[in-house]
Amino acid sequence: MNAKYDIYAPADPTLAPGDARCPGPSVQDVLNADNQRVSPDFQAPRYTYLGNEDLAFDRYTSEAFHQLEVERLWCRTWQWACREEHIPKVGDYYVYDIDRYSVLVIRGEDMRIRAFVNSCPHRGMQFFDSDTQGTGKQFLRCPFHGMSWRLDGALREIPCRWDFPHVKDEEFGLQAIPCDTWGGFVFINLDANAQPLLEYLSPLPEHFAATPLEDRFVTMHTQKVLQGNWKMCMEGFLEAYHVLATHPNRLHMSAWANTQYDLLSPHVSRFHQPLTSGNAIHPRQITERQLYAELGHDPNELKEGESARNAHCDKLRRSLGESLDVDLSQVPNAIMLDSIEYHVFPNACFFPGITIPLIYRFRPLGHDKTLHDIMLLQPVPRSGHRPKPPAPVKLGMDDRYTSVKDFGFLDRVLDQDSDNFVRQWAGMRTSLKKGQTLANYQEARIRHFHATLDDYLKTA
Numbered sequence: 001m002n003a004k005y006d007i008y009a010p011a012d013p014t015l016a017p018g019d020a021r022c023p024g025p026s027v028q029d030v031l032n033a034d035n036q037r038v039s040p041d042f043q044a045p046r047y048t049y050l051g052n053e054d055l056a057f058d059r060y061t062s063e064a065f066h067q068l069e070v071e072r073l074w075c076r077t078w079q080w081a082c083r084e085e086h087i088p089k090v091g092d093y094y095v096y097d098i099d100r101y102s103v104l105v106i107r108g109e110d111m112r113i114r115a116f117v118n119s120c121p122h123r124g125m126q127f128f129d130s131d132t133q134g135t136g137k138q139f140l141r142c143p144f145h146g147m148s149w150r151l152d153g154a155l156r157e158i159p160c161r162w163d164f165p166h167v168k169d170e171e172f173g174l175q176a177i178p179c180d181t182w183g184g185f186v187f188i189n190l191d192a193n194a195q196p197l198l199e200y201l202s203p204l205p206e207h208f209a210a211t212p213l214e215d216r217f218v219t220m221h222t223q224k225v226l227q228g229n230w231k232m233c234m235e236g237f238l239e240a241y242h243v244l245a246t247h248p249n250r251l252h253m254s255a256w257a258n259t260q261y262d263l264l265s266p267h268v269s270r271f272h273q274p275l276t277s278g279n280a281i282h283p284r285q286i287t288e289r290q291l292y293a294e295l296g297h298d299p300n301e302l303k304e305g306e307s308a309r310n311a312h313c314d315k316l317r318r319s320l321g322e323s324l325d326v327d328l329s330q331v332p333n334a335i336m337l338d339s340i341e342y343h344v345f346p347n348a349c350f351f352p353g354i355t356i357p358l359i360y361r362f363r364p365l366g367h368d369k370t371l372h373d374i375m376l377l378q379p380v381p382r383s384g385h386r387p388k389p390p391a392p393v394k395l396g397m398d399d400r401y402t403s404v405k406d407f408g409f410l411d412r413v414l415d416q417d418s419d420n421f422v423r424q425w426a427g428m429r430t431s432l433k434k435g436q437t438l439a440n441y442q443e444a445r446i447r448h449f450h451a452t453l454d455d456y457l458k459t460a
């Protein structure tokens with residue numbers, strides 16, 4: 001049977017820009033038919049048309065633009081450095097690097113986590129190498145001349161103290177910077193006057209109240225080098241419009257063009273792509289029974305009038321709950337099944353989902369390469385046992401996610417996404433057209449991100 005919708009039909013000239021949507025069931029329709037629903041406030045659409053001007057390619061390709069971001073963006077925004085479970089004990093530390101900045105996150109004797117600039121107050125030596133972690137420090141001793149500091153940053157001792165009569169202890173502590181936690185993540189901000197973390201993240205904490213990420217643990221962590229500017233790579237993960245051409249494998253199952261995009265605050269946006277609900281615009285239409293079979297069940301078990309999504313989700317709550325040893329009985333269908341991605345400015349994405357439990361972080365390696373962290377999070381089991389987080393699997397530009405053992409079903413999808421960046425980066429640099437032309441709705445999060453970026457960049 002052919003789908004009754006034509007995605008290539010011209011845009012409706014009677015609609016105001018940004019008002020058009022893909023035909024077929026909306027995310028709201030899907031969620032309203034769920035037998036266990038997310039809250040109305042969680043699911044409410046929040047989109048505003050932000051204009052349709054081209055977005056200049058030199059925002060990505062210019063080294064000067066990258067330098068402006070170093071001066072005005074990376075030193076003023078909250079970024080997650082590590083998980084709390086990376087540094088569970090007194091004296092455990094983690095080094096977070098972002099371009100030329102290096103931050104040392106360490107747990108003190110009072111169990112408080114603090115962040116310091118990873119630079120010795122004496123002559124600037126780094127205490128620890130970039131992107132390393134360690135455990136059990138009783139104090140921090142600089143490897144150059146051996147000055148040392150307590151875990152709370154106070155000066156401990158200076159060798160040959162007789163030669164430093166001009167140093168006042170209280171003025172010679174480590175350079176502390178704002179540090180706070182949310183969802184089990186340790187966030188840092190290099191701006192001493194940063195707004196409080198929870199205010200910056202709003203409304204993320206309310207939206208994740210029912211799916212606390214602090215009650216999850218890391219099962220997988222990869223760090224892959226990608227070709228291209230960090231924004232270009234990140235934006236490949238902010239829309240589902242590319243699913244049609246980039247991930248063509250199971251288009252009849254995924255309502256990619258009906259994904260909902262929400263602009264929640266200057267720092268937070270979201271997409272919600274319903275999975276397991278079929279795809280009303282695909283030429284291959286399937287019945288609920290066929291959908292149920294595609295979801296791995298006996299189609300004859302689906303009762304007349306029952307939705308495959310609901311029946312599948314009920315089974316999954318039980319089977320996955322048993323295998324993970326967690327109670328999933330109250331988890332809404334959308335959280336169980338869908339791809340729901342929250343972007344937090346500038347460089348992080350958090351998914352509340354159970355079957356799509358991703359965390360992303362994108363960091364610039366110069367203006368033309370990106371370091372992409374991916375973590376998978378799983379709910380902590382009833383036993384309360386929280387395994388030690390695995391060390392990141394480091395992947396070079398040519399390494400494939402399919403080569404990573406135990407990555408799960410997302411590996412091929414991530415390879416498809418990563419492969420795009422090589423060509424997109426080359427194409428951006430050779431383009432005679434000066435900028436990219438964005439979809440009004442499906443690529444709204446990219447425009448929204450750049451509007452916030454401009455707000456940061458315009459202030460010296």
Ligand code: FES
Nearest residue numbers: 120122123142145
């Ligand atoms: S640079 Fe650190 S003790 Fe000299």
Ligand SMILES: [Fe+2]
Nearest residue numbers: 236246247417
């Ligand atoms: Fe993708």
